[in-house]
Amino acid sequence: MKSVYFLGAGGIGMSALERYFNKQGRFVAGYDKTPSTLTDALGEEGIQIHFDDDPALIPAECRDPKECLVVYTPAIPADSREMAWFREQGHEILKRAAVLGILTREKKGLCAAGTHGKTTTSAMAAHLLAESPVECNAFLGGITKNYGTNYLISEKSEFVVIEADEFDRSFHHLRPYATVITSADADHLDIYGTEEAYLESFSHYTSLIQPGGALIVHRGLRFEERLQPGVRRYDYSRTEGDFHAENIRIGGGRIVFDLVSPIENIKDVELGVPVSINIDNGIGAMALAQIAGVSADDIRRAMLSYSGVDRRFDFKIKTDRCVFLSDYAHHPEEIRQSILSIREVFDGRKITAIFQPHLYTRTRDFYPDFADALSLLDEVILLDIYPAREEPIPGVTSQIIYDRLRPDMEKRLAHKEDLPQIAREGDFDVLVVLGAGDADNYCPEITEILKSKL
Numbered sequence: 001m002k003s004v005y006f007l008g009a010g011g012i013g014m015s016a017l018e019r020y021f022n023k024q025g026r027f028v029a030g031y032d033k034t035p036s037t038l039t040d041a042l043g044e045e046g047i048q049i050h051f052d053d054d055p056a057l058i059p060a061e062c063r064d065p066k067e068c069l070v071v072y073t074p075a076i077p078a079d080s081r082e083m084a085w086f087r088e089q090g091h092e093i094l095k096r097a098a099v100l101g102i103l104t105r106e107k108k109g110l111c112a113a114g115t116h117g118k119t120t121t122s123a124m125a126a127h128l129l130a131e132s133p134v135e136c137n138a139f140l141g142g143i144t145k146n147y148g149t150n151y152l153i154s155e156k157s158e159f160v161v162i163e164a165d166e167f168d169r170s171f172h173h174l175r176p177y178a179t180v181i182t183s184a185d186a187d188h189l190d191i192y193g194t195e196e197a198y199l200e201s202f203s204h205y206t207s208l209i210q211p212g213g214a215l216i217v218h219r220g221l222r223f224e225e226r227l228q229p230g231v232r233r234y235d236y237s238r239t240e241g242d243f244h245a246e247n248i249r250i251g252g253g254r255i256v257f258d259l260v261s262p263i264e265n266i267k268d269v270e271l272g273v274p275v276s277i278n279i280d281n282g283i284g285a286m287a288l289a290q291i292a293g294v295s296a297d298d299i300r301r302a303m304l305s306y307s308g309v310d311r312r313f314d315f316k317i318k319t320d321r322c323v324f325l326s327d328y329a330h331h332p333e334e335i336r337q338s339i340l341s342i343r344e345v346f347d348g349r350k351i352t353a354i355f356q357p358h359l360y361t362r363t364r365d366f367y368p369d370f371a372d373a374l375s376l377l378d379e380v381i382l383l384d385i386y387p388a389r390e391e392p393i394p395g396v397t398s399q400i401i402y403d404r405l406r407p408d409m410e411k412r413l414a415h416k417e418d419l420p421q422i423a424r425e426g427d428f429d430v431l432v433v434l435g436a437g438d439a440d441n442y443c444p445e446i447t448e449i450l451k452s453k454l
Contacts, residue, residue: 001069005062006030008073009049010039016139016151018047027061031082055085065091074168075389101173103160110288113164114182116334117281123309124285126161131302132294136161142309159292171205178214178291180284184221185333190361199223216287236283243287245279263290272306275313277341316447323430324450326443330358330436332369339376349429352379356435358386360393371404379410386437423449
């Protein structure tokens with residue numbers, strides 16, 4: 001294939017593949033619904049992206065089915081005009097996950113799956129390998145702060161680190177050499193229908209691990225494992241399991257602990273991003289790194305130098321007077337863990353969250369759980385639902401979450417356009433923007449407003 005065309009080119013996971021093929025010297029182009037800072041960056045790198053679903057705009061380099069592979073994301077609607085045109089012309093059309101699956105057959109795939117925690121765990125694992133002689137290729141679901149990108153390329157490494165996404169059963173295309181499963185809290189019920197079907201997808205995923213590989217499961221998950229002969233099985237958690245932490249020290253903005261491991265114990269591991277949920281994420285990442293052969297000294301050094309991922313406990317301001325951060329948490333259990341982690345590090349301070357629900361279906365399915373998690377806060381500013389790929393559902397608005405929030409807490413409904421004024425008028429101690437929608441776009445402006453008040 002001389003060229004690759006991406007339908008849904010502005011997606012964070014898609015962009016990693018676009019950059020990979022672009023670096024290989026192939027012509028890369030695509031379509032996305034809306035421009036963004038990411039599509040701007042891709043354009044500057046020579047990737048041609050347009051924003052109208054119009055087959056006439058497909059570049060000449062991508063029109064020959066013998067020379068152009070088409071890659072699409074499940075978010076592309078069924079009535080996409082460009083998708084229909086490519087099918088009529090006879091192009092090979094693959095899901096993004098299927099392309100990643102090919103890479104896990106060519107190299108040893110180190111994967112992180114789970115309802116939440118998979119982006120941070122896979123990014124940490126990639127950093128641990130990249131900072132060692134082992135090195136790695138990586139395709140991640142977020143922009144790493146250490147590298148300013150969501151992919152890494154190594155010509156010599158036999159490993160590829162991949163974030164294994166359960167949405168639309170995408171991770172069933174992968175054949176991992178080793179995988180961490182961080183969590184399995186029911187989600188994407190618009191796809192799966194029931195919690196049982198969701199858990200079944202994780203069961204099937206465990207059957208795809210290659211013989212001689214390894215499964216590392218967070219303790220307490222409720223799905224049946226179906227391992228191939230010869231697959232090693234480990235468990236982990238913060239304080240128990242084959243991999244776990246001991247002698248945890250939290251204070252002064254630092255988190256340090258000792259890793260207990262069946263491969264090699266590591267003393268005095270310090271988190272570069274010191275939030276308590278990263279103890280669990282870090283243990284999963286270090287387990288993958290040890291299986292890949294990374295030394296204890298390299299792991300200790302790289303854990304400290306790990307700077308995080310955009311929108312994952314992404315600190316914008318961190319002073320004694322004001323803390324401001326952004327976190328991608330958009331599932332109730334993920335939000336609960338995020339709030340508890342912030343509370344543990346900033347004990348005794350008032351914590352306010354701006355929360356933008358993501359998807360009408362997720363809000364409909366989990367609104368009582370969202371309210372319970374958000375009630376752990378001192379104050380909530382609740383925004384309108386971010387629709388993404390969905391049409392509105394009658395009766396499903398942020399109000400149904402608001403009505404179930406703890407009665408005695410500070411709370412308000414707002415529009416995202418109100419956020420700069422709210423930042424100007426408010427007196428915030430610890431402020432976090434939660435969600436997977438577009439409220440994060442206001443973070444730079446909010447940061448400047450809050451800094452001007454310090």
